[in-house]
Amino acid sequence: MSQPRDGRAVTSIDVAKAAGVSQSAVSRTFTPGTAVSEATRLKVLDAAKKLGYRPNAIARTLSTSRSRIIGVVLSTLDNQFYPAAIEHLSRSLQEHGLHVMLFFAEGRDVDGALSQLLTYQLDGVVIASATLSSRLARECTAMGIPVVMFNRSAASTQTSSVTSNNIEGGRLAANHLLDCGCDRIAYLAGRSDSSTNRDREAGVNLALLERGHTLVFREDGSYEPAMAKEATRRLMSAPQPPDGLIVASDYMAFAALDTLRNELGFEVPSQVCVVSFDDVPAAAWGAYALTTVAQSIPAMVHSTVSILLEQFSDQAMVARDVIVSSRLIVRSTTSAARVEGQVKGQKSARHAE
Amino acid sequence: MSQPRDGRAVTSIDVAKAAGVSQSAVSRTFTPGTAVSEATRLKVLDAAKKLGYRPNAIARTLSTSRSRIIGVVLSTLDNQFYPAAIEHLSRSLQEHGLHVMLFFAEGRDVDGALSQLLTYQLDGVVIASATLSSRLARECTAMGIPVVMFNRSAASTQTSSVTSNNIEGGRLAANHLLDCGCDRIAYLAGRSDSSTNRDREAGVNLALLERGHTLVFREDGSYEPAMAKEATRRLMSAPQPPDGLIVASDYMAFAALDTLRNELGFEVPSQVCVVSFDDVPAAAWGAYALTTVAQSIPAMVHSTVSILLEQFSDQAMVARDVIVSSRLIVRSTTSAARVEGQVKGQKSARHAE
DNA sequence: GACCAAATTGCATACGTATGCTACAGTCAA
DNA sequence: TTGACTGTAGCATACGTATGCAATTTGGTC
Incomplete structure (x- = not known):
């Protein structure tokens, strides 16, 4: 008798019928901030539970x-x-x-x-x-x-x-590399039409300028690992490769690090320091232990x-x-104890500490 | 005049009015598989475009x-x-x-x-x-x-x-390790209430049994990297540690590898081979180059x-x-050229090729 | 030119809920 | 006892679309 139509869903009308109240009362019971007496509220909740009623979000949306x-x-x-x-x-x-x-x-x-x-x-x-x-x-x-x-x-x-704060983040990254003793710093950029890349790069340039430096190389990686690998190869094949690399995202930095270490045989951080942005979960993984500017x-x-x-x-x-x-998180791809003036390219150079 | 009510959305009624047809016609125009003449269809589409009409998915849901x-x-x-x-x-x-x-x-x-x-x-x-x-x-x-x-x-x-096919996957993993010459194989398990783990483990045991082997160790990682690290430490601190490790997921395998290499100083694959499951994107990254059973x-x-x-x-x-x-993808955490009978623990052993 | 079948169209209603408004019950004071 | 007031309940309708059914138009044929 008080069974809902065998078809499908239990509606507020079914509940109303079962509870002996109006459909409005049911609606109000399930709408916070409306006036229902405790008595009807209980009757409704009871009936609703018995029938397995769930308000229909779609209908509610249409109405509200x-x-x-x-x-x-x-x-x-x-x-x-x-x-x-x-x-x-x-x-x-x-x-x-x-x-x-x-x-x-x-x-x-x-x-x-x-x-x-x-x-x-x-x-x-x-x-x-x-x-x-x-x-x-x-x-x-x-x-x-x-x-x-x-x-x-x-x-x-x-x-x-x-x-x-990507500008501040860029400054953090650049200043950190300078503090590590890097003086040939390169930037591996993300998509040029993205505000993140624009600001990060701006921050980097700002900080370098303030301390009398300037970017030695700038390559585009467009936030794509494959492009980042290419860019890394170009960067490091220069006669005087960089000794510090700022990568616009962790995701590209992983690719850059793989290329640096496994493909080109560079040691990080003794030969090149690497810092990037995001602090993605994998940045903390042991194999990368990436120094990065966290968002x-x-x-x-x-x-x-x-x-x-x-x-x-x-x-x-x-x-x-x-x-x-933003916040700089220092891990193992940079070394604050790097000896200033150290010549890059020393294959066996180990960083202190 | 044919402007929609200034309030908000343009409805099918507005369009109908503008096109000089009934609301049904508008509805039918936007419902594939219904009968509308080309003429009205065009009138409706024209009016709809002019008014910026978009069918309301919520209302449609309520109706259908x-x-x-x-x-x-x-x-x-x-x-x-x-x-x-x-x-x-x-x-x-x-x-x-x-x-x-x-x-x-x-x-x-x-x-x-x-x-x-x-x-x-x-x-x-x-x-x-x-x-x-x-x-x-x-x-x-x-x-x-x-x-x-x-x-x-x-x-x-x-x-x-x-x-x-996780059972088949488990067999692939186990057989591959046997083919690599491992004879002390351990399994680092995922959540015991998951069917993936159950089947993978079953497949591993099956394949080992077929070739006269059996699991030497079994540790629980519950699909959690932190637990996988713990488990790895326990495994490798045994008097006779395993020379082959099957990890129930890549995600745990990364943690296991980090622990193995960076913390415990084991060489992979020369001292321990590692194979896992999923073939997550990071499994292909250079730092891990994980041999894995792909889903x-x-x-x-x-x-x-x-x-x-x-x-x-x-x-x-x-x-x-x-x-x-499933499909086995061989990368660098296992080595098919492993010399059979080789004693594990040889610190400097390099795999061939 | 007339007639039949087929294709369109419009009407009316259903979908399930929220809510303005009216009606009513209950409380309290005079 | 009556009147005013507060708090609830119910009625009726709106939300925007889909669709069965009946009415109408279209197209084709003899």
Whole structure:
């Protein structure tokens, strides 16, 4: 009798019937902050439990136009930084009753991506994809959807962004190499159209300039390991190869280190010091033990979630740019005790300590 | 006049009005496989474009009870295998107009996870989480939601699964070590409640038995790098340490290798050969160059998507178990040219070639 | 030119929930 | 006892799309 239609789902109407109340009462019971007497609340909860009722999020979305879904736009998960960020982000959002829907950007198809995003009535979008990010952000913002650029600076003053302090990070990296006694420093760059690379490189140049140095080489790796290997070969085959290498990401640094050690036979850090950016989990693995400028994923995710939650309530939609501070983590690819003036190329030179 | 209400979204009714047709016509235009004349189709598309109309997926879901959302349940993305699988899966599903929603399993809270899953009217669920998988699968299946256990075998005959042939994989690993001349083989196990570990270990034991051998040591690493390190220390501190190590996952093998080489000073493969499972991207990195039994992500994802698509059409909901074949990839942590009978512990022994 | 079949179209309604508004019950004070 | 006021419950409707059914148009044939 009080059985739901044998078809499928139990609805609020079924529960209402079973509890002897109106559908509104059921709805209110499951909507925090609404007025229901304790008596009906219990009746409803009891009936709901008995029937195995679960509110239908889709119907609720249609009614409230709040989907509680956050779209996350990615280009790839190859670089360990992103999986780590996604896991953290997804867990944090889950605590607020929000869920992540994944969108992988396909090349330059902005419209396709946009259509997919918009049809789901997303409550917010986090863009962590290099390609098509700025236009996508603009269009979403225009549609009134809160957007956060994650790990890339905002395309416009309209959209928020969360980045780490890459300029400061660049300075940390450069200063550290100088402190290690390096005086022929090279930069292995990431994609030139990315704000991370731009800022990191700027910071490096700034710090070098301040101490009367300048970059000896600059090669492009475009954040691709294969290109980083090529670049490393070019760098080290110079008549006077660098004695310090700043790599724009850990992910490229692994490739560079492999090439340096296994292919070209260089010793790190005695012949070349290497420092990079991100502090991806593998950077701590024994085989690499990479000195790196860490981006704090917890801090970045926290800011991202805060911005999103803020924008849900505020009508204002004021864009915020959060810059999380960077931190140098010294491991074994650099050596602070390096003897200044030491001639590079000494095959057997070991660093002190 | 034909402007949509200034509030927000453009609806099919707005488009209908603008195109001078009924709302049904608009709906049909955007629903493949329905009858609309070319003439109205063009009128509608034109008006839609002009107004910037996008069909509302949420409303469509309410009406059709097909959300085109696939829930993916994970416990963590630490092991590179999962990010790689997710990216592949998400891209494949996107090609079919489906999207991935992420759910991170929190400890043992089945009911919480389940509620979250069920409220979204998911069209399917892919479970790649170790914990709470079997009960979750059962409940989803009971609710009529297609479930695929990814990289773990089915909890019941009711639910489908996609795994690689881990038994065969275990044999490949064991036989390879025997072929390398190892005769004191140890197994570093993954979580004992996982089907992957169970099958891999079974395969190893089988192959050893066939060739008159048996495992010398067996330690538990529970798929955790920290535990793998501990286990490695225990293994190698035995009076007669193993000369061949089979590790249940690459992710643990990296930790084991780091411990072996950097901490304990063993040479791989001359003193100990190491083989593991998964062929995660980092396994190919120069610093590890790990010999490993590959799980084909493309094949596994392909099967997963096929099963899901099948179950959408079939009412039958026949569960399928797909077993993708494994393949041994030989890199530098094992050496086929190992001299048989060679005494382990020779510090300077180099493998040939 | 008329008639029949086939192809389109529009109408009306369903999907499951949220919420403004009205109606009503209960409390308390005068 | 009556009146005003507070707190609840229920009614009715909106959210945007899909689709069965009936009405209409189209196209073709004799």
